[in-house]
Amino acid sequence: MLQMDKLTVASASNQLVKQVSLSVNKGEWHAVAGPSGAGKSLTALSVYPDLLPSALSISSGAVLFQGEDLVRSPEKLRRHIVSRHIAYVFQDARSSFFPLLSIYKQWEDILKVQRPGLKKKERREKMEEALDVVLLPASVLKQYPSELSGGQVQRVALAVAWLTSPDLIIADEPTSALDVLTSAHIMELFQTLQKEKGCAILMISHDLREVLRFADMVSIMADGQIVEAGRPDSVLTAPKHEVTRRLCRSVPVLRSSIRREGAQ
Numbered sequence: 001m002l003q004m005d006k007l008t009v010a011s012a013s014n015q016l017v018k019q020v021s022l023s024v025n026k027g028e029w030h031a032v033a034g035p036s037g038a039g040k041s042l043t044a045l046s047v048y049p050d051l052l053p054s055a056l057s058i059s060s061g062a063v064l065f066q067g068e069d070l071v072r073s074p075e076k077l078r079r080h081i082v083s084r085h086i087a088y089v090f091q092d093a094r095s096s097f098f099p100l101l102s103i104y105k106q107w108e109d110i111l112k113v114q115r116p117g118l119k120k121k122e123r124r125e126k127m128e129e130a131l132d133v134v135l136l137p138a139s140v141l142k143q144y145p146s147e148l149s150g151g152q153v154q155r156v157a158l159a160v161a162w163l164t165s166p167d168l169i170i171a172d173e174p175t176s177a178l179d180v181l182t183s184a185h186i187m188e189l190f191q192t193l194q195k196e197k198g199c200a201i202l203m204i205s206h207d208l209r210e211v212l213r214f215a216d217m218v219s220i221m222a223d224g225q226i227v228e229a230g231r232p233d234s235v236l237t238a239p240k241h242e243v244t245r246r247l248c249r250s251v252p253v254l255r256s257s258i259r260r261e262g263a264q
């Protein structure tokens with residue numbers, strides 16, 4: 001579904017993402033982990049290159065989504081593909097909403113474009129169903145983004161994904177600003193979207209326990225490159241690269257499973 005091929009993102013003076021190749025299959029959960037500054041966010045933003053900071057650009061490589069090159073296709077086509085098939089969930093979900101419109105108004109605009117055949121009553125039913133999935137009351141529709149808590153806004157962002165059923169969700173540390181209980185609930189919602197709607201997920205995650213529990217594949221990045229990739233249960237319990245070993249050592253439950261592997 002998504003294939004990055006030798007992707008390089010550069011500023012005027014530096015290569016920040018270097019020859020990254022990564023693929024996400026239909027319905028697959030692919031996690032990207034690595035130390036701060038490794039290039040994870042820039043890699044995720046490159047799926048829709050228009051989101052990259054203006055000082056940066058993709059200097060070489062390709063990003064193919066369902067065979068279409070998102071780097072070189074005309075902007076109109078690129079925007080069409082991304083708005084129909086891809087959803088972004090950021091760490092600060094509030095920034096993805098327009099502050100001056102109620103949730104109802106924002107969702108109405110989305111549904112009018114994406115499901116033009118729906119009548120007003122059906123749109124409302126869909127919205128209420130989506131809120132129900134993320135355990136929020138229908139009264140949220142009347143509210144503005146600033147009136148919701150961080151966890152509620154993140155749930156509303158996932159409810160949008162439920163409404164629009166994207167083929168791919170790109171999430172950049174969606175739980176890092178949330179408390180443990182809310183984080184666990186948000187991760188389960190991602191899993192529901194993956195299992196019930198068949199969404200593929202590309203998720204940047206700092207929490208290797210989450211990666212081990214939820215992801216089908218993991219890529220470890222360091223210094224702009226992918227240094228190790230594979231199934232989480234093998235990459236994280238028998239890490240080969242020093243960066244992966246260091247990341248795993250910082251998580252007690254993984255540290256002990258690495259020791260067990262070593263003892264066998």
Ligand SMILES: Nc1ncnc2c1ncn2[C@@H]1O[C@H](COP(=O)(O)OP(=O)(O)OP(=O)(O)O)[C@@H](O)[C@H]1O
Nearest residue numbers: 011016035036037038039040041042043053055056
């Ligand atoms: N607008 C920019 N101009 C110049 N350099 C940038 C810009 N944005 C990011 N960088 C640099 O690119 C590198 C990769 O940044 P990126 O945000 O992708 O890292 P990350 O792995 O997501 O880090 P973190 O886990 O801390 O969010 C970093 O060295 C960062 O300083």
